[in-house]
Amino acid sequence: MEDIRGNLGKIKEQISAAAKVSGRKEDDVLLVAVSKTRTPEEINIAIDAGVTDIGENKVQEIMDKFEAVKPVKWHMIGHLQTNKVKYIIDKVSMIHSVDSYKLAAEINKRAGGKGITMDILLQVNSAQEESKFGISTDETESLIKEILETCENIRIKGLMCIAPYADDPEEIKIYFEEVKKQYDQFSKIDHERLDFKYLSMGMSHDFPVAIEAGSNLVRVGSAIFGERDYSKK
Numbered sequence: 001m002e003d004i005r006g007n008l009g010k011i012k013e014q015i016s017a018a019a020k021v022s023g024r025k026e027d028d029v030l031l032v033a034v035s036k037t038r039t040p041e042e043i044n045i046a047i048d049a050g051v052t053d054i055g056e057n058k059v060q061e062i063m064d065k066f067e068a069v070k071p072v073k074w075h076m077i078g079h080l081q082t083n084k085v086k087y088i089i090d091k092v093s094m095i096h097s098v099d100s101y102k103l104a105a106e107i108n109k110r111a112g113g114k115g116i117t118m119d120i121l122l123q124v125n126s127a128q129e130e131s132k133f134g135i136s137t138d139e140t141e142s143l144i145k146e147i148l149e150t151c152e153n154i155r156i157k158g159l160m161c162i163a164p165y166a167d168d169p170e171e172i173k174i175y176f177e178e179v180k181k182q183y184d185q186f187s188k189i190d191h192e193r194l195d196f197k198y199l200s201m202g203m204s205h206d207f208p209v210a211i212e213a214g215s216n217l218v219r220v221g222s223a224i225f226g227e228r229d230y231s232k233k
Contacts, residue, residue: 004042005049007224011207015218018211029211030198032075034221036061037228040068046224047072055096055219059084066091077160077200077219079133082106094119096160096200096219099133101146108151117153117193121160121200124179134162140182148191158198158217159183169206176201176213183214 016026032055035043043054047070054069056062057078066074073093080097088095089110098104098120111118122143125134135143140159147154161179163172180199187196202210204223211218222228 004045004224007226008046008049008051011220011223014208015211018208021212022214024216028216030217032077032200032217032219033224034077034203034219035065035225036221038221038225040065042225043069043072051224053093055221059087062088062091075219085110089118090114090116094121094157094198096121097123097133099123099125099135101143104143104147104151104154108147108153111153117155119155119157121158121198122156123160123162124182125162134160137178137182140186144186144189144194148193152193155193155195158196158200159186160200162203163201163206163210165205169209172206173209173213176210176215180214 011031012026015029015031019025019029030053031051032053033046033051034055036057043065053073053075055075055077062074062076074091075094075096076088076092077096080095080103082103085106089107095107095118098107107118107120122140123134124137124140144156147156159179159182161176163175166172179201183196183199198217199215200217200219201213201215202218204220207218207220
């Protein structure tokens with residue numbers, strides 16, 4: 001089995017170094033371990049090694065692993081269909097991938113039914129990649145306003161971005177910086193259900209650059225657990 005504990009130690013060192021570049025420290029950046037295709041046993045090893053937050057891309061994987069994994073905060077980080085919100089609304093602490101008012105309305109409805117307020121991030125596709133979900137930077141403000149006006153069971157906690165892949169992550173830093181500008185802009189809005197705390201940017205191949213650009217939440221999977229074996233799924 002991959003040296004999960006050792007990998008985590010290396011990642012924390014990288015987080016600390018990148019945070020220092022941007023005038024912060026390691027504790028200012030939340031590490032969400034992405035457990036896509038991973039077993040509960042592997043996830044529990046990561047938790048024992050200090051991981052406090054787990055991210056999943058698919059609703060079914062959350063459902064399959066939820067009971068077998070030790071107490072931890074779950075994050076839905078993948079594309080979420082409206083008809084699957086009901087399955088995870090009382091299991092996750094935050095949904096990163098809200099990219100439409102339709103989805104927000106469904107989350108609001110299901111959260112209200114459970115008597116809870118769901119924390120969400122708005123997914124911004126700053127590079128305008130057709131292969132990725134997310135709103136454009138021009139749409140962010142209007143979606144925030146619409147959610148605040150009509151979704152009383154939602155609290156907007158910040159923004160999420162997936163940048164294009166590049167062999168040299170420095171080439172995509174501009175996309176992270178663009179979302180950081182929006183994050184700073186909307187952080188100034190005073191509203192009880194707008195609490196910009198998280199800027200979720202950066203994955204295994206680019207998280208140091210994302211942190212340097214201002215990210216305070218990184219979603220790291222293969223760098224912790226090793227390369228995925230998709231034949232298992």
